[in-house]
Amino acid sequence: MFVVGITGGIGSGKSAVTSRLAAKGIDIVDADIAARTVVEPGTPGLAAIAAHFGDAILQEDGSLNRAALRERVFSDPDQRHWLEQLTHPLIGEEIHRQLSTAQSPYAVLSSPLLLESSQHTLADCIVVVDVPEALQIARTMARDNNSEDLVRRIMAAQLPRDKRLEGADIIIDNSTPLDTLDERVNALHEDLLNRASSR
Numbered sequence: 001m002f003v004v005g006i007t008g009g010i011g012s013g014k015s016a017v018t019s020r021l022a023a024k025g026i027d028i029v030d031a032d033i034a035a036r037t038v039v040e041p042g043t044p045g046l047a048a049i050a051a052h053f054g055d056a057i058l059q060e061d062g063s064l065n066r067a068a069l070r071e072r073v074f075s076d077p078d079q080r081h082w083l084e085q086l087t088h089p090l091i092g093e094e095i096h097r098q099l100s101t102a103q104s105p106y107a108v109l110s111s112p113l114l115l116e117s118s119q120h121t122l123a124d125c126i127v128v129v130d131v132p133e134a135l136q137i138a139r140t141m142a143r144d145n146n147s148e149d150l151v152r153r154i155m156a157a158q159l160p161r162d163k164r165l166e167g168a169d170i171i172i173d174n175s176t177p178l179d180t181l182d183e184r185v186n187a188l189h190e191d192l193l194n195r196a197s198s199r
């Protein structure tokens, strides 16, 4: 399977790109979704988080209080590293499992931490969705109702824009209105079909 890694910082527009590729029948594996799967109620992942942070990190129904954990880990790098050493191997297994069932002409692995983690080794080609940082912050604040401070702390845990761009085989500019993205994604899809078939 030809695996296309799609990355970009928080709020850069990875989902905007992958939803358009999914509409063309491309199988999408999303690391953020895999990250949720491995901490669902009843999983060893969630049990380990509750044992480490205490039951106050759970909601009344026993599921993870994601907002509380987000505040916790993005204000304390040690706690973030603890969470990552627990979840990243589990997320990696889930990504492998999902990629192994992919059927489309190429498969997409979308991850905010593709270049920061070993996930990039799974990708035959790396696409970076790029926007200026000010736009990244504005779009994320509008989407998640998070403070600018929290968004900046999350960004500080990710690669800076210039380093991420250095890792790109293909760059998709997502700084213009959403209706202009279709044309760019259509061209990207043709390019990826060609790369996959000529490999």
Ligand SMILES: CC(C)(COP(=O)(O)OP(=O)(O)OC[C@H]1O[C@@H](n2cnc3c(N)ncnc32)[C@H](O)[C@@H]1O)[C@@H](O)C(=O)NCCC(=O)NCCS
Pocket: 009, 010, 011, 031, 032, 035, 066, 067, 069, 070, 073, 080, 083, 084, 087, 091, 111, 112, 113, 154, 157, 158
């Ligand atoms: C801290 C958690 C509970 C917050 O959950 P929440 O629902 O608020 O956010 P969600 O998971 O949708 O992530 C939103 C965005 O935050 C950024 N982000 C998440 N985790 C990290 C991280 N460890 N380092 C840097 N950025 C991160 C990404 O841009 C991501 O798209 C969650 O992000 C988590 O479990 N993170 C650790 C696992 C991980 O590294 N996931 C990233 C994909 S591999």
Ligand SMILES: Nc1ncnc2c1ncn2[C@@H]1O[C@H](COP(=O)(O)OP(=O)(O)OP(=O)(O)O)[C@@H](O)[C@H]1O
Pocket: 008, 009, 010, 011, 012, 013, 014, 015, 016, 017, 032, 112, 139, 140, 142, 143, 174, 175, 176, 177, 178, 179, 181
């Ligand atoms: N070109 C655009 N113009 C205006 N708004 C956009 C554009 N692209 C994406 N958005 C909006 O910006 C927000 C972030 O986009 P999206 O959710 O696709 O980013 P993401 O990279 O998947 O983020 P995350 O890493 O947090 O999962 C969303 O609310 C989305 O609707």
